[in-house]
Amino acid sequence: MKESAITLRRKWVAARITACAQALAEERGIDGFTMDDVAECAGVSRRTLFNYVPGKLDAILGVPPDPDPALFSEFLAGGPTGRLGDDVRAIVGALLESKDSEPGDVERVRRLIASDVRLHKAMHERFGKVTTFFAEAILTREGPDADPLRGRAVATVTLALFDLALHNFVADPKTSLVDHYMRAFDSAATLFD
Known part of the structure; x- marks a missing residue:
């Protein structure tokens, strides 16, 4: 679109x-x-x-970037594939593709966060809000019998993989941020096979 x-x-x-x-x-x-x-x-x-x-x-x-409303609605309804892991991968990938990220910008933000406790705290609070938002979205998607711990675990792991992708993006800027995220996600997924 x-x-x-x-x-x-x-x-x-x-x-x-x-x-x-x-x-x-x-x-x-x-x-x-x-x-x-x-x-x-x-x-x-x-x-x-x-x-x-x-x-x-x-x-x-x-x-922070907003998820595509159509894709997010599809996610809440159980799509696009019907498998939670694949759908989390797809929605986060689309979100990362929508944001123009440069390795130097990511590195600068990381330096600034490390240099001031107020920025570190603010970023931590943001991650907490995103985790809660995403966990609630997963619970909405999964229905009334969904396990809140599962929703929170999926959201927390997803953000941890995002942080790993940011780190790798700074170290290897020839590979896009979304590709780093997909590699991190796919690597983590093999842990549970």
């Missing part, structure tokens, strides 16, 4: 805000710049800036 000009513009502005916030954080430290500095660097108004991010940490970490 082709993205609208508005969607593409929103992605571009969000990416610009994040790039500016990260550059300022690397140059001056988190406490060395203001949200006004980010807005000026990104070429947006303060009001526009806050329509994209609620604060400095979110500006640095970036706007």
